[in-house]
Amino acid sequence: MISFKNDYSEGAYSSILEKIIQENTVQNTGYGEDAHCQKAIKAIQKKLNCFDCSIHFLVGGTQTNLIVISHCLKPYQAVIAAESGHINVHETGAIEATGHKVIAMPSKDGKLSVKMVEKALSTHTDEHMVQPKMVYISNPTEVGTLYSKKELEQLRDFCKQKDLLFYLDGARMASALAASFNDIALEEYQNLVDILYIGGTKCGALFGEAVVFFKKTLEEDFRFSIKQKGAMLAKGWLLGIQFETLFENNLYEKLGKHSNAMAENIQKAIAQKGYGFQFPPCSNQLFPIFPDEVFKKLEQQFEFTFWEKIDDSHTSVRIVTSWATKEEDVKQLIEAIQKA
Amino acid sequence: MISFKNDYSEGAYSSILEKIIQENTVQNTGYGEDAHCQKAIKAIQKKLNCFDCSIHFLVGGTQTNLIVISHCLKPYQAVIAAESGHINVHETGAIEATGHKVIAMPSKDGKLSVKMVEKALSTHTDEHMVQPKMVYISNPTEVGTLYSKKELEQLRDFCKQKDLLFYLDGARMASALAASFNDIALEEYQNLVDILYIGGTKCGALFGEAVVFFKKTLEEDFRFSIKQKGAMLAKGWLLGIQFETLFENNLYEKLGKHSNAMAENIQKAIAQKGYGFQFPPCSNQLFPIFPDEVFKKLEQQFEFTFWEKIDDSHTSVRIVTSWATKEEDVKQLIEAIQKA
Amino acid sequence: MISFKNDYSEGAYSSILEKIIQENTVQNTGYGEDAHCQKAIKAIQKKLNCFDCSIHFLVGGTQTNLIVISHCLKPYQAVIAAESGHINVHETGAIEATGHKVIAMPSKDGKLSVKMVEKALSTHTDEHMVQPKMVYISNPTEVGTLYSKKELEQLRDFCKQKDLLFYLDGARMASALAASFNDIALEEYQNLVDILYIGGTKCGALFGEAVVFFKKTLEEDFRFSIKQKGAMLAKGWLLGIQFETLFENNLYEKLGKHSNAMAENIQKAIAQKGYGFQFPPCSNQLFPIFPDEVFKKLEQQFEFTFWEKIDDSHTSVRIVTSWATKEEDVKQLIEAIQKA
Amino acid sequence: MISFKNDYSEGAYSSILEKIIQENTVQNTGYGEDAHCQKAIKAIQKKLNCFDCSIHFLVGGTQTNLIVISHCLKPYQAVIAAESGHINVHETGAIEATGHKVIAMPSKDGKLSVKMVEKALSTHTDEHMVQPKMVYISNPTEVGTLYSKKELEQLRDFCKQKDLLFYLDGARMASALAASFNDIALEEYQNLVDILYIGGTKCGALFGEAVVFFKKTLEEDFRFSIKQKGAMLAKGWLLGIQFETLFENNLYEKLGKHSNAMAENIQKAIAQKGYGFQFPPCSNQLFPIFPDEVFKKLEQQFEFTFWEKIDDSHTSVRIVTSWATKEEDVKQLIEAIQKA
Numbered sequence A, B, C, D: 001m002i003s004f005k006n007d008y009s010e011g012a013y014s015s016i017l018e019k020i021i022q023e024n025t026v027q028n029t030g031y032g033e034d035a036h037c038q039k040a041i042k043a044i045q046k047k048l049n050c051f052d053c054s055i056h057f058l059v060g061g062t063q064t065n066l067i068v069i070s071h072c073l074k075p076y077q078a079v080i081a082a083e084s085g086h087i088n089v090h091e092t093g094a095i096e097a098t099g100h101k102v103i104a105m106p107s108k109d110g111k112l113s114v115k116m117v118e119k120a121l122s123t124h125t126d127e128h129m130v131q132p133k134m135v136y137i138s139n140p141t142e143v144g145t146l147y148s149k150k151e152l153e154q155l156r157d158f159c160k161q162k163d164l165l166f167y168l169d170g171a172r173m174a175s176a177l178a179a180s181f182n183d184i185a186l187e188e189y190q191n192l193v194d195i196l197y198i199g200g201t202k203c204g205a206l207f208g209e210a211v212v213f214f215k216k217t218l219e220e221d222f223r224f225s226i227k228q229k230g231a232m233l234a235k236g237w238l239l240g241i242q243f244e245t246l247f248e249n250n251l252y253e254k255l256g257k258h259s260n261a262m263a264e265n266i267q268k269a270i271a272q273k274g275y276g277f278q279f280p281p282c283s284n285q286l287f288p289i290f291p292d293e294v295f296k297k298l299e300q301q302f303e304f305t306f307w308e309k310i311d312d313s314h315t316s317v318r319i320v321t322s323w324a325t326k327e328e329d330v331k332q333l334i335e336a337i338q339k340a
Helices: A014-022 A035-048 A061-072 A114-121 A150-160 A174-180 A186-191 A223-227 A237-247 A252-271 A293-301 A327-339 B014-022 B035-048 B063-073 B114-122 B149-162 B173-178 B186-191 B222-228 B239-248 B252-274 B292-301 B328-338 C012-020 C035-048 C060-074 C112-123 C149-162 C174-178 C186-191 C221-230 C237-247 C249-271 C291-303 C327-339 D013-022 D035-048 D061-072 D114-122 D151-163 D173-178 D186-191 D222-228 D237-249 D251-272 D290-301 D327-339
Strands: A054-058 A078-083 A102-105 A131-138 A165-170 A197-198 A209-213 A289-291 A306-313 A314-320 B056-059 B075-084 B103-104 B131-137 B165-170 B195-197 B209-213 B287-292 B307-309 B314-320 C055-057 C077-082 C102-105 C131-139 C165-170 C195-199 C209-213 C289-291 C305-311 C314-320 D054-058 D076-080 D102-105 D132-138 D167-172 D195-199 D209-213 D289-291 D307-311 D315-322
Touching: A014 C221, A014 C249, A035 A054, A035 A186, A035 A237, A035 B014, A054 A223, A054 A237, A054 C012, A061 A165, A061 A197, A061 A209, A061 A223, A078 D173, A102 A114, A102 A289, A102 D114, A114 A131, A114 A150, A131 C077, A150 A165, A165 C305, A174 A252, A174 B314, A174 C186, A186 B195, A186 C165, A197 D209, A209 C012, A209 C237, A237 A252, A252 D076, A289 A293, A293 A314, A293 A327, A293 D237, B035 B186, B035 B209, B035 B239, B035 D315, B056 B222, B056 B239, B063 B131, B063 B195, B063 B209, B103 B114, B103 C186, B103 C221, B114 B131, B114 B149, B114 D237, B131 B149, B131 D061, B149 B165, B173 B252, B173 D151, B186 C327, B222 D186, B239 B252, B252 B328, B252 D186, B287 B292, B292 B314, B307 C314, B307 D076, C035 C055, C035 C186, C035 C209, C035 C237, C055 C060, C055 C221, C060 C131, C060 C165, C060 C195, C060 C209, C077 C112, C102 C112, C112 C149, C131 C149, C149 C165, C165 D290, C174 C249, C237 C249, C249 C314, C249 C327, C289 C291, C289 C327, C291 C314, D035 D054, D035 D186, D035 D209, D035 D237, D054 D222, D061 D195, D061 D209, D061 D222, D076 D114, D102 D114, D114 D132, D114 D151, D173 D195, D173 D251, D237 D251, D251 D327, D289 D290, D290 D315, D290 D327
Parallel strands: A078 A102, A078 A131, A131 A165, A165 A197, B075 B103, B075 B131, B131 B165, B165 B195, C077 C102, C077 C131, C131 C165, C165 C195, D076 D102, D076 D132, D132 D167, D167 D195
Antiparallel strands: A054 A209, A197 A209, A289 A314, A306 A314, B056 B209, B195 B209, B287 B314, B307 B314, C055 C209, C195 C209, C289 C314, C305 C314, D054 D209, D195 D209, D289 D315, D307 D315
């Protein structure tokens, strides 16, 4: 059965695998202290147009979030997130396991606003409560929505004013960058956030995430944190090779565009049939609301994720495309939607 | 420069990479719930001759140790290890970061004996001290030595008697199995330890470690611990493919044999020159004691690890071979030793 | 200025201090292994009419909650609480600091219902999310409300059905027991909850809380947890003496009655003036809604806690009475309310 | 049976209890924000001759150590201590439970030397190992020995040079100050250590320890750490009253002198009989080595602690005196020693 369940059902973009094979018998220094990691760092710095930021490579997303957050916070400090934020819901309490509370704010569209952060601060005022110290957002969010540059600027300004760290989880950054709604270039992030996580796993790599510290003081001794949390890959050059390949020659952007184009095709077909969306479609995740009989027909032919029962006769689902989504699979899905 | 620095300087054995390429565009279920992981589990169970043990795949060694240990212990319980044990020295306090003390016992050969465990128990007697609950050993040890079956039986019996869990870190298990001193078959481990970690990263895989729980009760909810510690690989089938390949058709044993054979050649050349060893050479790690002038000559041509200053004119070093060590590189090293 | 700010502004009931003085020069065994703790345990067991429960004494409330919860849960397990629950709001992330998520459910009256617990379970379904394992409630709640026996029975039944531990924080248990709305005798708690915390600090003691484990298996090695969290009082008999005194001869009940009687007098005066309450007045905490000009007049004469701005012209406050509240102080407050 | 088992078998010095009684019905602000704590802080600052240090009061010793250490260290940092240090042995892994390794150095006399600290640093050199960041010592040590001013100066200088924090646990500081070997006045500590813990529990208080931060930056947000670890006493003025009383009018010194005088009398009697000591007698803890028949006779009449079997016919024990030790009890013990 064709799956639109997520963006990590296939391996890696072909050129990444080729580079890994090519390097397979070369002896490389371990633990990320190799030439490929250095090249990858330079390639990303160039794309960010920022040459004094610090970059580290990690294997997965939950790992990245827990290491970054626990590295930056003091024991009694907390991180503010949207209630639907990955760290609040889908990381099995990984942040709390490092000792920190996630202050979760209800949000309708998966985004965090200055008002929400303000409210979190206003209810945490002294030493009988945790001390909010970091703001965590995802872009695209867990429900596929996107922040505008203005929204990020507002959050950034508020964070600066309140001395909060601002951390952006870009597990699907390739899709954000390629989105038609997007008005933030990669090189602008240095002026928007303190720490940026650029995702690889969901954007063409076999695995791997890049963490960018724009504030160098935050990054001090970060390799100790990586090692302590069991995240220092022995053959670290595997991460280097992947990000080197993704960020030289615009592969990352290209893969994001493909992913979004596939989603857009599906989205149009759904809209043409008059079906609505639970969240505005912006990136490679779609949340259409299907009449139940349509939902039942589609789930017999395709894999996707049940999201929510909307009312007695309607159901929302999550459909995800990726760098690996095949045009013919999308065509099949569209035909099925049209017929259903 | 040719490196004998460690056993993770190259990628993966060719057939593993080939299998990954072959599967690259197939859609697989995420998070280790795919068919390859199932096949790999079956292949390992067959080698262990034990079909009701539980097996999970993780990415790296420190990660494996911290998840296994924190999963099994209650907050006030501690793990006993040799002072030179990986968890005590080279994991940046990963075990302590999950809340548990490592009770480190001095050991001359990297091994733990019943007597040492007994001493650890005798000094931890009530609630003012941590409660020893697990015994951690590595086989081969961090200094390349091996346990005999009798030694493991004695430790096992003592652990049973004292209600201690017995956990064996086999990061280099392929080398242990292939060692001429070894008298323990893989299928005997089910009667010797409670939890067995079979290493992949240092034994032919790109990355990956397999954890085997012979006591099923210990394994309950282990996937929660994996996820919480950021160790649940999205594309989990990558681990499945690797262990499937390693454990079908005796590849794991074959690679261990190559690794040890390379070490044995080097060892013989060293012994012929009359140089001694800091630890008895048993597996793929050698710790020769070189006269300083020999040491200086060799380090200009080869990479290996300085270990210790033995006396005014002698130095011990660590030389490591692996599944990827080339015969011609070994020849060069031997010639250099002979000439030096 | 007379304070109605909380129930821990004074020392201890006179007979408790007298007993401490009387025992001051006697040599007692340390760490709670003395005769007074034994007597106190027996006295409480008698009141509970339950002679095989295990009882431990601790110094403070946050300490008690963090030790009980971290002792009972596995690393990936979470505790469900009302959003207003003490562990969620006013313990500076103490529970999270031991590694556990608090699943906070919105609640209008500070109470948790079966429906809320059910909802928490329904959104935590697999290993990508924490595993809910304990239900935490306070009685009286943080907003002074009380559970009925029926409500506790429903929660208990649901917890049993879902294999959840049921823990009741009775920091103000004396006030709960003395409340006119209360229909639960102390000896009935053994059939209602798994773990009961009977408060001393806010109920007549200098300091001290008693933890009762009705399930003995939960209590195993609890003294290790006490010591590890820095909560094993060297002169543990100080706790024994206090609980001995409180639970022999009905002192605990008597002090609760006084506290509630004082609150009732104030409540009547407020009601007579036609002012409402934000939460139904049940125990020794009142949350009247004053017109702002009344609020301003009262706060010049008395200390109490601003709670919330209700609307443009009204404010709710928290007024707390205790075992130590003087009748003449209550009279003064009532007169001030009548005049305001 | 008369006990010389420890220095926390009795309550508090009479004037402390009297002050508590006197204040019992007065309304005080909670959580240490009362006038007594302020007065106590001023009284201690005066004794330290240091008016810009920050002082906090806690209930017990393990609590103090775990809060200070976890507050000051980053997750991957470790504390160096003598193997016999309280934090390494007798706190049930409290430090590790907050995530930090204790690097324990073998020591014959319970003291830590620059050489030992140097060795700890030399074996912790990169991110694969924890990062040593704090030196912990006790004065008097756990075996009753004392540091000289010169020794502390050497440690201080080395700590400064290596950017290590220097923390002194003075649980028995009254005994250190009163010791004939002591050459360090309380007011000199500001120039010797970064953080000083002045013990109350073992020096005349019912309970309570004072933490002095000479470096104000270290103390930032310390009240958050106190609260999070469950150590913020609701009726914090109880701590204030006790330290106020101990540090006004030289009571602390006086009680230390009594304690040491009692020990000295016992020590002389032991020496006169020709018995040796396992550790040099300096303070209120003595570790005589008795012939086994003497040991057996004495333990029938007195309580003290078995320490170690020295040889086939000798046993060392721990005898502790305190502010509360009665002269007549000491006489009885001396007579028994003389007769035995």
